[in-house]
Amino acid sequence: MAKHAEHNEETGSVGHIAPAKLYVAIWAILMVLTLTTVLVSMVDIGPMNIVVALVIATIKGTLVVLFFMHLRYSPKLTMATVIAAVFWLFLLLSLTMTDYLTRAWSTYPGR
């Protein structure tokens, strides 16, 4: 785990100060991934279009949370909060979909 209680010696700041270069690097990766997801969406690869789009979005989201939102340098309690959020989101989506997708008596005109 990342050290969270370290004090910056130069400024006496509480909390971890990440180097500016790291933020710029994360920004560059996010921009490249955005371009990639747009380009991939223009190619027909069937169901993989959705998979690629959501995987890229998740990579981007993870980078934002870990570095821009300092989760990497945060206490374990914060990490637990984030995991709880993802878990509840998973519960909401999966339990709802197991219901809707297994209703044999409902018709889906759009399909």
Add this chain to the structure above:
Amino acid sequence: MATSDIGDIQVAERALQHHFADMEQQRETSSFGMWMFLLTEIMFFSGLFCAYLVYRASYYHAFVEGSQKMNITLGATNTAVLICSSLTMALGVRAAQMGKPKLMAILLLITILFGFGFLGIKAVEYHEHWVNHEFPGPNFHFETGDPAHPATDAQHTEIYFSLYWAMTGLHALHMVIGIGLVAWLVIAGLMGAYTPHYYNPVENVGLYWHFVDLVWIYLFPMLYLISKKHGG
């Protein structure tokens, strides 16, 4: 900005509330509180994401047709604008950590500009949809390309646009609130409210701003991209 050590310590002592042991504990508690709030925000947006998932599964073709009307160039530009705003926000928080209020103010003002840029581009898109009768309600009109179920599909495309307006509208509302909060940071920062010992509001508004960016990172592929090409 040359703050003397004594001035710095005085500000820090003023900022430490009596129920915390030290600045570090106060900072971690405040940041944890913000994360808890963001967790409720995730659940707030998740209701809409869940509705999107259910209706997309039910009316797949209508959703594909609806998303053909999205302007990917503007959507992608807005994604880039938000990512840039997140960079300047992160660097702004960093400036606050290092005790550079003027640098922080400049970076946060750029963040606000990006925020307005996003809303401006969004307004152009909203206008396009509005004049094309792609706003749900009595004036909604949609020519469906599917001859099998023209009437039903047009109706179900209205569901797509209801979700589009609700999700992007709620996101835009968060942007407006975010811009207001960042503006408050700029003013308070220039008045010397924040020091390397005490920058909790900057950190927390930063978390909020990045969270709003995070929501868009998912909205963009779901509303604009995933149905653009479809095999079935």
